[in-house]
Amino acid sequence: MSDDDPDLPAGVARRDFGDGPALATRGESVYGEPTGDGWRRWDPHRSKLGATIEKGLDTGLSADASVLYLGAANGTTVSHVADVAGPTYAVEFAPRSARDLLGVCDTRSNLFPLLKDARKPETYAHVVEADLDVLVQDVATRGQARVAVENARFLADDGRLVLAVKARSEDVTAAPEAVFDEALADLREAYDVLARTPLEPYHDDHLAVVATPR
Numbered sequence: 001m002s003d004d005d006p007d008l009p010a011g012v013a014r015r016d017f018g019d020g021p022a023l024a025t026r027g028e029s030v031y032g033e034p035t036g037d038g039w040r041r042w043d044p045h046r047s048k049l050g051a052t053i054e055k056g057l058d059t060g061l062s063a064d065a066s067v068l069y070l071g072a073a074n075g076t077t078v079s080h081v082a083d084v085a086g087p088t089y090a091v092e093f094a095p096r097s098a099r100d101l102l103g104v105c106d107t108r109s110n111l112f113p114l115l116k117d118a119r120k121p122e123t124y125a126h127v128v129e130a131d132l133d134v135l136v137q138d139v140a141t142r143g144q145a146r147v148a149v150e151n152a153r154f155l156a157d158d159g160r161l162v163l164a165v166k167a168r169s170e171d172v173t174a175a176p177e178a179v180f181d182e183a184l185a186d187l188r189e190a191y192d193v194l195a196r197t198p199l200e201p202y203h204d205d206h207l208a209v210v211a212t213p214r
């Protein structure tokens with residue numbers, strides 16, 4: 001729980017960077033975001049996890065939480081996660097993005113980059129610790145729920161999956177609601193769904209899901 005807003009995780013606050021209260025974490029600037037007094041703005045328009053927090057879901061993110069983040073890209077969101085949490089493992093399979101991610105890791109000793117395919121968890125199982133508190137998934141690739149199911153093995157029994165399902169990554173022609181229903185059905189193979197919300201107005205045709213292993 002945040003010191004100044006009980007609805008936010010500890011380490012996440014609302015700060016005014018000139019245009020009203022905005023989500024913020026403490027850490028080195030990464031993507032040219034507004035900063036002040038050691039805080040950096042966490043833009044929910046650029047981060048599905050930031051949008052999930054703005055929409056009021058309990059993500060399980062907390063100070064010292066251990067985290068596996070799938071689809072880290074160049075580190076925009078995972079940098080905020082590492083500002084707040086404990087050991088944070090960041091999986092990304094695109095070499096160009098992973099190069100940028102390495103720069104983000106330079107200023108965060110608790111952030112560990114893994115140039116790996118999230119569909120093959122056996123390739124990083126020897127590096128990532130077991131019984132993690134939080135699994136964040138934002139791979140935006142076909143079979144998003146399947147990737148979450150494959151990676152459930154890393155979570156503690158009371159851990160949290162925070163998944164952003166992008167409808168267009170599954171099927172550009174299908175109605176988003178049909179895609180979300182299918183993803184939720186697939187997820188239930190390994191998880192109990194605790195909460196979900198569309199990510200509008202921050203991200204169109206995305207569903208955020210918080211779940212716990214069954």
Ligand SMILES: C[S@@+](CC[C@H](N)C(=O)[O-])C[C@H]1O[C@@H](n2cnc3c(N)ncnc32)[C@H](O)[C@@H]1O
Nearest residue numbers: 071073076077092093094117118138139140141
């Ligand atoms: C929507 S972007 C992630 C944005 C990032 N989570 C953020 O908020 O800063 C999706 C990322 O997932 C990566 N990705 C897609 N499929 C993947 C896979 N199977 N394994 C690892 N990374 C993958 C892509 O290369 C891309 O960088």
